[in-house]
Amino acid sequence: MSKVECPWNRAAESLGNSVELQHVNLRVPDQRLATAFYISALGLTRDPFLLTGVENMWANAGVSQFHLPHGQAQLLRGTIGLVLPDRAQLLHRLQTARRWLEGTRYGFEEAADHIAVTCPWGNRFRCHAPEAERFGRIQLGIPYVEFDVAPGTLDGIVRFYREIVQAPARIEDGVAKALVAPGQYLTFRETDRPQPAYDGHHIQLAFVDFGGVHARLSERGLISQEDSQFQYRFIRLVDPDNGRLLFEVEHECRSMTHPLFMRRLVNRNPAVTNLVYAPGAEELAWAMPPE
Template sequence: MTHTPLPPLLSPCASPLVLLEHVNLTQPDQQLATLFYVVGLGFTRDPFLMVGLDNMWINVGRTQMHLPTRAPQRLRGRIGLTVPWLRQLPARLEPLRSALAHTEFELRTVDDTLELRCPWGNTFIVHAGAPQQTLPGIAYVEFDVPAGTAEGIARFYADGLGAPAEVWATQQGAPMALVKLANGQSLRFAETAAPLPPYDGHHIQVYLDGAEPAHRRVQALGLVRRDRGPGDWRFVDLVDPADGRLLYQLEHEMRDLAHPLYGRRLVNRNPGQAQAAYRPGEDELPAG
């Protein structure tokens, strides 16, 4: 059943999916990636891991963008971000237009959000953070999926991963599978009649509380590809549990809460700090 259009941001709920920790998109140029993610958006390159030229991790609050240095990948959809500095963002991004003029970079205001395209055409929808929010974050990832797949995708997440999943509607009225995470994040699968490009291998990473039952169910469907046990496994194919029909492809890197990277402290600089008006003690954003 299709409901009314979904609000842009959600509240915490009961779900075994605890955290959408990162989105992995390859990109060919770390200088351009630094201009967009660090200088423009105000995020922070992880100073401890992946500091070479073959990969870069960008800290976005308690979440990350992973950006291996290879031919660019394009997510078939949109990444929803929340930031405490939405009003300041256009002034920070506008000066980058000339340096990014030869790329697919775009910037426009849509209602009370900012819609961006990175230098390689990936779309970001940037929302204002909640009044007391001090850190940025990935709030949701919305994928374009073929017509007639939303209900089956919702069943896959509900039956396979045990997550709250239902069918709502996009702002345009198309069916959309909504998968809720415990912290208020969500995965969204919006039906479209437009042709979709072939899947190019980008992936997301999700932490599960009590991963063993989900691992067992997805394994029984024959979908687990890299299997290091319930604590670290991957799958790509989303199928309808009702008939086994392949609905969509998206690599999921699944980890349980015992994984050593879960809860790792991520450094987040204060993008408002400046040399000319330096304020001691305000280099890093508070984690509250």
């Protein structure tokens, strides 16, 4: 039988073991200000089904969420990337939100390829317009969470995600990138700037080989919490070669059998209001339409 030539790069579609970046969890001390920032300014959608009270808020961003429980403010040591569908509308919302967020650390600044936004408590966001070459078909979502790490740690971080999490990871343009879901990455950028102490914020991933990651973490003493049959946590990223601590951020690890795995999220179209309304246009698809 003759060999069939393949015109595509099949490896480009390989995900590895991590298949979902479901949420970023940051405590906030004021749910009203969180609503003004995440819902009114960024244009995200409050989950209409779960955690709808005053002590927590889940804000939908495409296939991912922000979890915003009430408590002392947490600061992610890095920058959260967002893709939002309309730069002009975003700038209008950001300007309008000044009235509610005055006196906080809120602010924004335009750059050529993004808008840098700071939340009321100092968390940094980089808001991009949809761009297929950079972010695939995402027009609403979290394409990356970028962490600031100490110099000399990138090689070990790549080894950690490759060998322990078994997610594709590499260093590209001086940044370590671990693919953790379709079109979504954890990235790590070295900096000399002093970093605040880790304060307990977390991200959530889902694994195909849920048990295998647990075993590799356990043999190194890295499991920090056993939550349920479907979930455990770890905090410390270490170099698999020598056990050296490289960075700390809690990973909430779920199985693909977790009841919330790939739960469909509702995303509104923030351009639709009671004053500018078109029937059937209330919901926004997180992916670009077919070509």
